[in-house]
Amino acid sequence: TQLLEQSPQFLSIQEGENLTVYCNSSSVFSSLQWYRQEPGEGPVLLVTVVTGGEVKKLKRLTFQFGDARKDSSLHITAAQPGDTGLYLCAGDQRAGNNRKLIWGLGTSLAVNP
């Protein structure tokens, strides 16, 4: 059962354009993490959002957690070729001591010069 849906699955844009990636669920999460993965490497954490309605900014990246803590978005302003990669969201349902994250399938972003 896929509990976290990411969209779009693929995105190819020109340098300088803006984009938004969505991560949606019918489940509530205690926190949600965004990772970026570059070819040949493992995913690296970008940000964790914890509070409903929270907005976090990381340079040109803006992350938002939905008020109900069921969804999140990642907005990139003026995308650069260095932003190219696979963006993954992962939700923590904090079921007792189990720290297994629920992963989205990812959004593959290509930013063309």
Add this chain to the structure above:
Amino acid sequence: GAGVSQSPSNKVTEKGKDVELRCDPISGHTALYWYRQSLGQGLEFLIYFQGNSAPDKSGLPSDRFSAERTGGSVSTLTIQRTQQEDSAVYLCASSPGTRQYFGPGTRLTVL
């Protein structure tokens, strides 16, 4: 500091052979995860170790897959009688809490 390391980085094997993939987590991290990732796709959870608790094996796709974690540190993922559909990148991650730190993965190719 030292991150998560995995070996080998690449493994090519013949159908039917057994393979062992190794993960060295970050020292002190109590949790260790194995995932499988097909080309450009998301992460498929395989197995999760947390401290001395029984591992969560709910993601293992068949009884050909097994994993162990010795002394709460190094972990080995074993795939017996490999099949072509086992070809993928196998990622290991360790964690002190909820944030996961990933290794670079082992690319397995089954011919």
